[in-house]
Amino acid sequence: MTTSPPGTSRAPAAAAAPTTRLAGMLPTDPLLLRLSLLTLLNAFGRGLFFPVSVLYFTRVIGLSPTSVGLGLTVAGLFGIAAGVPAGRASDRWGRRPVLTVLWIGCGAALAAYTVIGSYASFLATAIGYAALSQASMGVRNALYADVLPAGARVEGRAHLRMVTNVGMGVGGAFGALALQVDSRAGYTALILLDAVAFVGSALMVFRRPGGAARRPVDDSPSPSRWRAVRDLPYLSVTFLNAVLALQYSLLEVGLPLWIVQHTDAPRWSAALIMILNCVLVALFQVRATRGVSDLPGAVRAMRRSGLLLALSCAVFACTAGLSPVGALAVLVVGAVVQVLAEVLSAAGGWTVGYGLADARAQGVYQGVFNSGQAAATMAAPAL
Template identity: 50%
Template sequence: MTTSPAETSAPSSAVPESGGGLARAVRRRLHPDPTVRRLAAITLVNTVGNGLSLAVSVLFFTRVLGLSAAQLGFGMTAAGLCGVVASVPAGRAADRWGARRVLVTLTGLEAVGTAGYALVHSYPAFVVLACAVAAVDRGSAAVRNALYAEVLPADRRVAGRAYLRVVTNAGLCAGTALGAIALQVDNRPVYLTAIVANAVSFLFVAVMYRRLPVLAADGPSARSDAEGSEAPRTKRRNPALRDGPFLVVTVLNALLCLQFAVLEVGVPLWIVHETDAPRITVAGTLIVNTVLVITLQVRATKGTEDPATAARVCGRAGLFLAASCVVIGLAHGLPAIVAAVVVLGGVVLQSFGEVLGQAGGWALSYDLAGERAHGAYQGVYNAGTAAALMVGPALVSTAVIGYGLLGWAVLGAVLAAAGLAMGPAVRWAGRRGRNA
C-alpha cells in the first residue's frame, strides 16, 4: 500500500469540521514515518487474518477435517520442527535475492498453502501441508525481520518494530473477535470461509509487500537503483553460524521466549487445575497482557539503540519474568478471589518482562548482525525463537505445572539467568568486534 505526499501531510483544516476531532485523534495514533505506516497497514491485514484463523483452526481441524487431538498434536509438532529448520535458509535467501522479493514469494506460497487446508481429505496430506505452511510461515518471519533492516534506518528499526507489535496485537484482537462470530455460528461453511479468508489476506499482503519501496540507504547494503531493485548478492558461508557471541545471544533470547508458553499454556492450565480462581481469570490474563503490551511496547524501546543498554534491558526483563513465575506459583491454595488477583499480578509482571525482553532482543538481533547479512542473522535468530515456541508448551505443561511452586521457581531462575547473561555475551561480542 502506498501513500502520496499529499495524503501524509494534509493539514487538519482540510478535514471536514464534522469529522475533524476524529481525524485528529486517528492522526495522533499514526506513526510519523510513512514507511512504518505502510508496514503497519500490511501488518494489520496480516494479523486480522491470522487472528481469525487462530480462533477457528482447532475446531476446523478436529470437526471439519475429523482429526483427533493426538493427530493434531503430532501434526503441529512436526510442523513446528519444519518451521525451525526453514528459518535459516529463508534468511540466506533474503541476503542473496533481497528480502522484499523473497517475502513476496513466501507470502504467496502461504496463501496457497492455507487455502489448501480446505481441500485436505487425509491425515498424511494434512501433515505434509501443515509442515509446508509452517516452514513458509517461519521463513517469512525471518525474512520480514530482515526486510525491516532494509527499509528502516538503523536508529529507527527497534522503535518501528515496537509500533508494529502494537498493531499486531490490535489486529489479532480484531481477527479473534471475527473468529468468535464464526465459533458461535459453528458450521462447516463458516469454518471454511474463515480459512479461505485468511488465505486471501495473505494474497493482499503479498501485493502490499510488492508495492513497498526498498529505500536506498547509505552504506554497503544500499540498493543499486532508485526503484529498489534487488540485485543478487555474492554466495558465501553463513556468517551467523560462525559468530559465537551471536549464537549465545540467540540461545539466551530463545530461553526468554519461553515466557510466551507461560502466558498461553502455563497460566491457563495453572488457573484451571491448580488454583481456585474463577475460570474467567484465563480471559482476564490475556486482556491484561494485551493492554499492557499495546500501552508499553513502544516506550520500552527507548535507549535500546546501544547494545550494552539493550543487554541491561534484557537483564531487567529476566528479573521481571522470574518474579512473575514465583507470584503465579503462589496462587495455589489461596481463596478464589485472592488467587485471581495474585495470578493477574503475576501476568502484569510477565507483561513488563515481555515488552522489555522483546525490545532488548530486537535491538541485539540487529546491532550484533553484519550489515550486509541481516537475512542470515535474522534467520538464525528466528530459528531460536521458533524452537522456543515449539518446545515451550510441552516444557511448561509438564516440567513446570507438574512440580507446582518448585517448577515455577526453577523456570523463573532460568529466565532470570538468561536475561542477566545477555550482558557478558554482548561484552564478548564487543571484544570480538574490536579484535576482528
C-alpha cells in the same frame, strides 16, 4: 556482547537517523505508515486463523487431538529449519521478491486446508504452511533492517508490534464468532479470508513499502554464505533470547493449565489474562524502547526482563490455595509484571538481534535469530 568478532561488519549506529514520528496508532512517517498498514492486514489474518485452527482440524476434518498435536510439532521442526535458507535467499535475491513468494505460498497453503480430507494431506499442508510462515518472519525482519533507519529501528519495531497486537485482537474477535457458530462454512470462510490477507500482504510488499528492493550495497568483502550458523556469540545470544521467549507459551499453555488444575480462580481467568496482556503490550511497547537504542541498553533491558519474568512466575505460583477472588487478583498482578518483562525482552531482543548481526547478511542472521524463537515456541508446551 558489545564487540564484533574480527572480519565482520556490524550494523552502524546512526547518530542522526530520522525518527519514526509516531502519533498514536497511525504514524506520520510515510514509510512507517505503509509498514503499519501491511502489518495490520497480516496480523488480522493470523488472528482469524489462530483461535479456530485446532477445532477445525478436530471437529470438521475429524482428526484426533493427539494426531493434530503431533502433526503440528513435526511441522514446527520444518519451520525452524526453513528460516536460514530463506534468509540466505533474501540476501541474494532481495527481501521483497522472496517475502512476496513466501506470503503467497502461505495463502495457498491455508486455502489447501479447506480441501484436505486425510491425515497425510493435513500433515503435508501443515508442514508447507509452517515452513513458509516461519521463513517469512526472518525475511520480514531483515526487510525492516533495510528500510527503517538504524536510529529509529527499535522504536519502529515497537510500533509495529503494537499494530500486530491490535490486528490479531480484532481478527481473534471474528474467530470467536466462528467458534460460536461452530460450522464448517464458518471455519472455511475464516481460513480463506486469512489466505486472502496473506496474498494482500504479499502484493503490498511487492508494490514497495519503502526502501530498496534488494539489501543495501556494501563494498566490503562479502561474508561467508552461512557465517551466521557458525557465529558462536550470536548463537549464544539467540539461545538466551529463546529462553526469554518461553514466556509466550507460559501465557498460552502453562498458565491456563495451572489456573484450572491448581487454583480456585475462575476458568475465564486465563482469557482475562490474555486480553490484559494484549492491551498492556499495545500501551507500553513503544515506551519500553526508550534507553534500548544501543547494545549496552539492550543488555540491561534483557537482564531486567529475566528478573521480572522470574518474579512473575513466583507471583503466579502464589495463587495456589487462595480464594477465587484472591487468586484472580494475584494473577492480575503477576500478569502485569510479566508484561513489563515482555516489552523489555522484545525491545532488547530487537536491538541485539540487529546490532550483533553482520549488516551484509541480515537475511540469514535474522533467519537464525527467528529460528531460535521458533524452537522455543515448539519446545515450550512439552516443557
